Amino acid sequence: MKLTFTLNGREVTEDAAPDQTLFAWLRAHHIKSVKCGCETSNCGLCTVWLDDEPVLSCSVLMARVDGHAVTTLEGVGPAREEFARCMAEEGAEQCGFCSPGLEMDVLALDRKHPDADDETIRRFLSGNLCRCSGYASQMRAIRRFLGRHKNPGGRLSERSEAAVAMEKQVKAAGKGVTSSDRGSSLSRPVVKKDAYALLAGKPAYADDLAPDDALIVKLVRSGQAHARVTKIDTSRALAVPGVVAVYTPEDAPRNSFTLAGQSYLECSPYDTRILDDVVRYVGDEVAMVVAETEEAVAKAAKLVKVTYEKLPAILDMEQALDNPTVIHDEKDWAYGADRTGDPKRNLVAHDVHEHGDVDAELAAADIVIDREYHTQAAEQAMMETMRSYAY
Ligand code: FES
Ligand code: FES
Known part of the structure; x- marks a missing residue:
């Protein structure tokens, strides 16, 4: 117009x-x-x-x-x-x-x-x-x-x-x-x-x-509170004109970092991957779409099809401690500077x-x-x- x-x-x-x-x-x-x-x-x-x-x-x-x-x-x-x-x-x-x-x-x-x-x-x-x-x-x-x-x-x-x-x-x-x-x-x-x-x-x-030609990255987020990602179909997202790549947990390095965000020494545990095949809250990152325009990236993000195997979710903080459902059971979980937590008990820190x-x-x-x-x-x-x- x-x-x-x-x-x-x-x-x-x-x-x-x-x-x-x-x-x-x-x-x-x-x-x-x-x-x-x-x-x-x-x-x-x-x-x-x-x-x-x-x-x-x-x-x-x-x-x-x-x-x-x-x-x-x-x-x-x-x-x-x-x-x-x-x-x-x-x-x-x-x-x-x-x-x-x-x-x-x-x-x-x-x-x-x-x-x-x-x-x-x-x-x-x-x-x-x-x-x-x-x-x-x-x-x-x-x-x-x-x-x-x-x-x-x-x-x-x-x-x-x-x-x-x-x-x-x-x-x-x-x-x-x-x-x-x-x-x-x-x-x-x-x-x-x-x-x-x-x-x-x-x-x-x-x-x-950011320069005008910078690529735009948007994350596809989980609608599940706790689930294992069993399959991600990126074919329809990749077909959107202007989409450059779609990354999934298979592409992400197995390096854990802390979500606390401060610089070294970080207090919180190293318990997060950039994309993980287990999602632990609604909004957890599942896939990453890279495109040339906002419109393309927004459209493609909606077309990434994720299949989940649902896991029991803990929706109440009061129920989390010593719950049989363990949120972080990954083998490479590691302490940050603070060592008062216990992942087997769903305990991040204690003071x-x-x-x-x-x-x-x-x-x-x-x-x-x-x-x-x-x-x-x-x-x-x-x-x-x-x-x-x-x-
Ligand atoms: S000065 Fe108003 S939001 Fe920061
Ligand atoms: S961006 Fe907040 S009112 Fe427009």
Whole structure:
């Protein structure tokens, strides 16, 4: 379908699939400020303007763009630089992945509600998620940015009171800094070195840096909680145009690694292969598809046919210890730095922390509460989706 629209003030006429998303089109055309954190209209990272209205580009189809004006961070006016200064000086961007989407919305807010109070700001930006900042520093930056409308000549005020107070605290804490430290970053707040590049949406993340002709790898994941893979038919996947290879456990080296991910010494056991013929949870990797395009790799991944022999699954952590079903019975299972686990008991690690004479303290206490507590599993939930680029 031939589409004509304006992108950052420049007319574009191009063939585009009407069902391609605006997000995918922009990224394919090297507009790297537009980020994706969810693809499901939940994070705000992909915000651009369509005829000056903020929209989530991951949920706008190209057919809707025909005849309209699209603006991305690359095409907004000088107000962006003023807001970037507020963000940088208030320490409001950290990983920076959410910043372009936030900036697009704040600049729209600035146009529509230049005198917005905190509640209006919060409501307007309720769709912009940030995993790093805790939002307090962003609010300081936004208040300072909007506050310029009340200043003579529309000039930005100096740093917010909160930022100045923080600076004083840092200075007080830095007393005793030696003369050789002066001029360094010690005892004074600093704007992050990469702050302005990130706030301008410059390429900085794994997906921005991969070359256009990089092959794309996607994993086929198990729908079984515990099973042995008895057969994988890759023929239909390999027949998809653009598919370069499909790898299965037979192709994978029998090298185990730890899922914990930190560098040497790794604490957790070496109990994972890149592709294994036993799957141990729903989502475990079964096969790997390599293709030239996202479309080809996505289509082929659905055509890999896996046959499983189901094994008993353990679906409750409380039932796992000493269960007759052993999850890791492979012969080459090996300890990491921590040796408190026992694979035959489904035990990854075990630890007891006691400080002082616990029994004596309990005996002396007026009230003893004997309960069992569980903490939640913590996931950092970073906004940048997991991807890597290798060459
Ligand atoms: S809202 Fe579009 S990527 Fe999250
Ligand atoms: S700075 Fe917002 S997600 Fe990292």
